Amino acid sequence: MNARVEEHQQHADAWFAKIESLFKGKLDGEKAVELYAHVKSCDRCEKVFNRFATAEKALFGEKHAMPSFASDRVASRLFVDAKKPGARPAIIGIAFASALSLMLLVGIVPRTTERAEEFRARSGSTAGVKTDAMLRAFAVALGSDGELDVRDLASSQSKPKVGDRIKLLYSNFGPYSYASAVIIDAGGKTIARIAPALIDRNVEDTDLAPAIPLPDDVTAGPMKIIVVFSTNANGAAGAGSPSEPASADRIVRVIETELESNSGARP
Amino acid sequence: MLLIENRALLDAFRRGERPALEKVYTAYADAVAGFLRSGFSFDSSGRACRFLGARSAFDLEDRVHDVFARAFSERARIAYDGLSPYRSYLLTIARNVVIDDFRRKENVLVEYSLDARPDREIQSELRPDLVHGGEPLHGEVAPSGLPQADAEAKEVLDLVKAFRTTIAPREQLIFKLRFEEEKDHTEIQKETGLSPSKIKTSEQRIRERFFEFMHDRGYFQGYRPARRGWLSAMKRWAM
Numbered sequence: 310m311n312a313r314v315e316e317h318q319q320h321a322d323a324w325f326a327k328i329e330s331l332f333k334g335k336l337d338g339e340k341a342v343e344l345y346a347h348v349k350s351c352d353r354c355e356k357v358f359n360r361f362a363t364a365e366k367a368l369f370g371e372k373h374a375m376p377s378f379a380s381d382r383v384a385s386r387l388f389v390d391a392k393k394p395g396a397r398p399a400i401i402g403i404a405f406a407s408a409l410s411l412m413l414l415v416g417i418v419p420r421t422t423e424r425a426e427e428f429r430a431r432s433g434s435t436a437g438v439k440t441d442a443m444l445r446a447f448a449v450a451l452g453s454d455g456e457l458d459v460r461d462l463a464s465s466q467s468k469p470k471v472g473d474r475i476k477l478l479y480s481n482f483g484p485y486s487y488a489s490a491v492i493i494d495a496g497g498k499t500i501a502r503i504a505p506a507l508i509d510r511n512v513e514d515t516d517l518a519p520a521i522p523l524p525d526d527v528t529a530g531p532m533k534i535i536v537v538f539s540t541n542a543n544g545a546a547g548a549g550s551p552s553e554p555a556s557a558d559r560i561v562r563v564i565e566t567e568l569e570s571n572s573g574a575r576p
Numbered sequence: 577m578l579l580i581e582n583r584a585l586l587d588a589f590r591r592g593e594r595p596a597l598e599k600v601y602t603a604y605a606d607a608v609a610g611f612l613r614s615g616f617s618f619d620s621s622g623r624a625c626r627f628l629g630a631r632s633a634f635d636l637e638d639r640v641h642d643v644f645a646r647a648f649s650e651r652a653r654i655a656y657d658g659l660s661p662y663r664s665y666l667l668t669i670a671r672n673v674v675i676d677d678f679r680r681k682e683n684v685l686v687e688y689s690l691d692a693r694p695d696r697e698i699q700s701e702l703r704p705d706l707v708h709g710g711e712p713l714h715g716e717v718a719p720s721g722l723p724q725a726d727a728e729a730k731e732v733l734d735l736v737k738a739f740r741t742t743i744a745p746r747e748q749l750i751f752k753l754r755f756e757e758e759k760d761h762t763e764i765q766k767e768t769g770l771s772p773s774k775i776k777t778s779e780q781r782i783r784e785r786f787f788e789f790m791h792d793r794g795y796f797q798g799y800r801p802a803r804r805g806w807l808s809a810m811k812r813w814a815m
Contacts, residue, residue: 325796333784345641348634355634357796362633364790365783367732368739369755375609375640378783379633383641384601387648388594486745507746509774511781 324354332361334378337385345386441483442538444562448473449520462534462566471527471571474520475501475534480513484558485538488517494568495530505542523568532568537561578603579662586658597648604666605640611667612639618675620682627674639677643670732795739789743782750778 327344330336336344348354366376375383445461448469452458459476460467469475479488490503501521509515517536540558578600579586588596613636615629630636646652647669656665743751753764754775761772768775790796 329787329796333787334780345638349638355632358634359632360796361787363729364732364736364787364795366633367729367736368786373606373609374613375606375636379637380602380605380609383605383637383644384598386641387601387644388598507749509746509777510744 320353321357324348324351325357328354328358328361331382332365332378334381338389341382341386342389441481442485442488442560442562443480444517444534444536444564445478445480445514446534446564446566447476447478449476450474462564468567468569469523469532470569471523471525471529473571474522476520477517477534477536478514479508479517479536479538480515481508481510481538482513483538483560484510484540485560486510486540487542488536488538490517490534490536492521492523492532492534494527494532496528498527500524500527500532505539508538525571527568529568529570532566534564534566535561536563577661579656579658583658590653590656592648592650592653600662601644601648604663605644607663608643608666608670609636609640611670612636612643612674616671616674618671618678620675620678625678627678639670639673643673646673735790735793735795738793739786742785742789747778747782750775751782754779 324344324347327336327340328348331341331344348358362379365378369376369378445463448460448462448467450458450470450473460469462469462475475492477490481488486507487505488503488508489505490501492500492502494500500523503518503521506518508517538560579589585596585599589600612630615627617624617626619625630639643666647666652669656662740748740751749768750764750770753759753767759767761775764770764775765772770778
């Protein structure tokens with residue numbers, strides 16, 4: 310490649326990426342100040358900056374002379390000195406990052422990818438299609454010592470007890486925008502039902518709903534937590550059948566567990 | 577009237593306390609931006625000159641920053657009498673910042689005309705929402721008289737429309753409330769029951785996806801977005 314073209318491209322890659330970070334709200338403080346100083350003296354970068362600003366304004370289309378994101382950028386630059394408490398936090402940050410890196414290298418801290426794999430393994434059955442939506446369930450109770458007792462129901466050792474609350478977390482990297490849930494006991498009785506609700510996409514371990522109480526009159530024995538993820542509210546409406554085949558716009562996740570009577574003392 | 581009516585705020589402002597400065601900035605940033613967008617006439621060495629207004633989004637942000645940086649200096653804070661409207665005081669600073677800039681660039685008359693034109697200052701005072709022609713805004717293009725600029729603006733709008741169809745329903749709702757109806761986080765929280773952090777996360781996600789969407793459609797030509805991941809980082813480090 311021509312050296313001049315390569316130089317141009319390197320310049321573009323370095324500074325344009327910073328401009329993009331700024332517009333994504335990921336660049337502030339000293340780095341933003343440095344970027345503005347450069348853009349002020351660089352026609353190429355100013356053009357790119359303005360292109361981002363035009364796109365931003367076209368999307369968010371605020372009526373004000375100073376759109377709110379632009380105003381935030383100016384404020385971030387204006388108050389940069391006030392944000393600078395000194396070098397100490399940076400040193401602490403570097404020290405922490407170094408320690409963490411070392412721990413990752415020697416395997417003290419589990420890597421994120423490993424955790425993700427573990428998470429997938431814990432998820433319920435998926436009716437034979439590749440799924441991007443996953444579910445976790447926890448039994449939550451207040452222990453006799455006043456401490457919160459949280460048990461992951463993915464473990465065969467952990468079982469919910471009558472009177473516990475069930476906390477559901479979901480991860481959604483698929484096209485699903487809604488989820489509904491139903492919990493049934495050994496007698497087929499519906500313990501709880503969550504109507505189709507909007508859910509986040511591209512998120513991990515996010516609350517599905519407030520913790521669901523398991524009332525005292527439910528039958529101990531096998532219990533199923535069934536969650537339907539779907540692309541529309543109607544698709545998530547019928548959450549009753551775990552054997553129902555999944556389709557492209559709807560998927561069923563099931564966690565099977567054993568509900569224990571609450572006769573003994575809690576651990 | 578913010579500082580005149582609130583003496584405690586005025587005292588904090590004069591002491592340079594950050595929360596007070598932020599409050600003043602939030603209250604007046606739009607007025608300063610409107611003033612700088614529209615331009616104004618002034619005299620310099622006996623010549624009638626005109627500042628034609630900030631030439632671009634970057635220029636506007638940069639000038640607004642310079643005005644507040646000067647207005648928030650200790651000297652300017654102490655010099656404000658606390659009796660006259662702060663807005664007028666601030667717009668005078670804005671005017672002086674521009675005139676100082678003009679004097680520095682006097683030999684490069686790019687943004688200025690030496691012809692005295694009808695004063696648009698009044699218009700800028702009355703119409704802070706004034707937008708430059710040719711800018712795509714609110715799904716419409718204000719004609720600029722430049723066919724190429726209008727065509728580019730139309731292209732941006734088409735891309736924005738296409739992007740809007742890709743937003744998830746929950747984010748659509750937040751987008752509508754936040755940017756179309758211009759509601760603040762507290763109001764949105766009341767309407768949707770979503771926590772402020774979830775609203776902020778949704779806003780952030782919309783921004784990020786939008787710029788990635790525009791990239792994918794070739795809007796930012798000539799720029800290779802940085803590849804993420806440890807392998808790329810190692811390669812960059814090794815190069």
